[in-house]
Amino acid sequence: MIIDCHCHAGKGDGLTGPWDTSARLEKYLHRASRAGITKTVLFAAFHSDYSAANREVARIVASRPDRFYGFAFVNPERDRGRIFAMIREAVEDMGFCGIKVHRHDGRITREVCEAARAFSLPVLYDVMGEVSIVELLAVEYRDVSFIIPHMGSFSDDWRAQSALIDHLARHPNVFTDTSGVRRFDLLEEAARRAGAKKILFGTDGPWLHPGVELAKIRALGLAKQEEQLVTGGNFLRLISKAGSRSSRLQAPGSRLQTPPFQIEPTDPWSSEQFPV
Numbered sequence: 001m002i003i004d005c006h007c008h009a010g011k012g013d014g015l016t017g018p019w020d021t022s023a024r025l026e027k028y029l030h031r032a033s034r035a036g037i038t039k040t041v042l043f044a045a046f047h048s049d050y051s052a053a054n055r056e057v058a059r060i061v062a063s064r065p066d067r068f069y070g071f072a073f074v075n076p077e078r079d080r081g082r083i084f085a086m087i088r089e090a091v092e093d094m095g096f097c098g099i100k101v102h103r104h105d106g107r108i109t110r111e112v113c114e115a116a117r118a119f120s121l122p123v124l125y126d127v128m129g130e131v132s133i134v135e136l137l138a139v140e141y142r143d144v145s146f147i148i149p150h151m152g153s154f155s156d157d158w159r160a161q162s163a164l165i166d167h168l169a170r171h172p173n174v175f176t177d178t179s180g181v182r183r184f185d186l187l188e189e190a191a192r193r194a195g196a197k198k199i200l201f202g203t204d205g206p207w208l209h210p211g212v213e214l215a216k217i218r219a220l221g222l223a224k225q226e227e228q229l230v231t232g233g234n235f236l237r238l239i240s241k242a243g244s245r246s247s248r249l250q251a252p253g254s255r256l257q258t259p260p261f262q263i264e265p266t267d268p269w270s271s272e273q274f275p276v
């Protein structure tokens with residue numbers, strides 16, 4: 001089983017570029033299945049209303065719960081004061097198992113980290129090169145797992161990516177994903193110093209080709225067991241307790257394995273939902 005831990009889905013409501021306009025899955029799904037990717041974590045594109053965007057992602061996840069996981073996107077600034085409620089809805093009504101935050105929207109806050117802690121969810125936080133914050137996150141929230149995508153910089157900031165390796169190696173709760181990372185030496189260095197247990201395969205689909213991204217993992221030449229950690233094992237470990245704390249508090253016995261999908265599924269292949 002190969003799990004892509006980083007893919008966008010649904011419509012954005014901006015018109016700046018693909019990242020806030022539309023994340024259509026048709027081509028991605030075709031490419032991913034040809035590459036042997038069997039499961040994918042979905043979260044929204046940039047949006048001015050993540051409650052609405054998360055619900056759209058939930059409908060796509062609910063259309064193929066065997067194929068998709070969902071992460072809840074929140075804006076730490078605009079959603080201030082309602083993060084906990086949004087995350088509770090995402091976990092309990094949508095079956096989501098993680099949180100996505102992007103510094104483009106706003107810097108991560110204690111409110112986000114505490115919601116992650118309350119629901120035992122990993123946080124995928126794009127720091128946009130601001131790697132120093134990872135030191136604070138890792139120490140203040142030891143019991144929360146942080147996935148810092150693109151090794152800290154989608155725009156190939158070598159200084160940031162290089163600096164992240166130190167955090168990966170030192171902090172047990174800091175992870176990275178491989179999506180969009182071009183400087184292969186840095187990936188190798190991360191695997192060597194921090195170990196395969198700290199690296200998750202991700203694609204940043206549908207905008208990057210999942211087959212190309214997976215080829216980078218193969219090129220690392222890891223031992224089979226280590227490669228399996230990168231391509232799924234690590235992710236499954238990070239979400240293994242997702243929602244458990246709130247479930248114990250509010251609905252004994254109900255766990256994410258039987259997510260209460262209360263939403264009408266959307267067919268991700270439907271051209272009505274994803275107009276050309």
Ligand SMILES: [Zn+2]
Pocket residue numbers: 006008204
């Ligand atoms: Zn992304």
